[in-house]
Amino acid sequence: MSHEPQYAVRAYHSRHSEPDTRVARPRSIAETLDSEEICREILEKARWPGGPVCMNCGAHGAASRLTTRPGLWTCKACRRCQYSVTSGTQLHRSRLPVSAWVKLFYATEIRKQNLTASQVSRRFNVAYLTAKSMLQRVEALKRDMPEMAQRLEDQLRALAGPAGQS
Ligand SMILES: [Zn+2]
16 A cells, blocks of 8 residues: 555545544545545546446447456457546546546535645645646536536535535
8 A cells, every 4th residue: 555646645634534543444535535446436437327338439338347457448349449437538648546636526626625726736746737737627527528527526425425515
């Protein structure tokens, strides 16, 4: 676990949950958002509520997990493409882990934090321009894929419980 991305992990833990109570199963929204695996599942559910859809041929139910790369899918129907939950979205082609996007979305859309690029830069430990691009991409995702954004918001609100109601 020492290779976990640092990003907002520490900030969230110090402010939103008690320290030294980590357990295997996430107990809080902060721990949930720390998990790349869970965040990927959340984003996949938001994008494909009925399961992955092939980027190339549009096949439903033909997706197969690539075991060598987490988050990568192949298509058994056309056998011609590999794709991930961010492929073809505004979040594609970034080196950021999926959890960073979900965390940022949670901060801006659920917690309604009006973050500046400087704040995002510090919180996620990325360059200023990257931070600026992250904020723009979240806005673009909401604009271009409103249903996905809504499903993401609904899931995060449910996970956050009372903390997400304010
Ligand atoms: Zn296909």
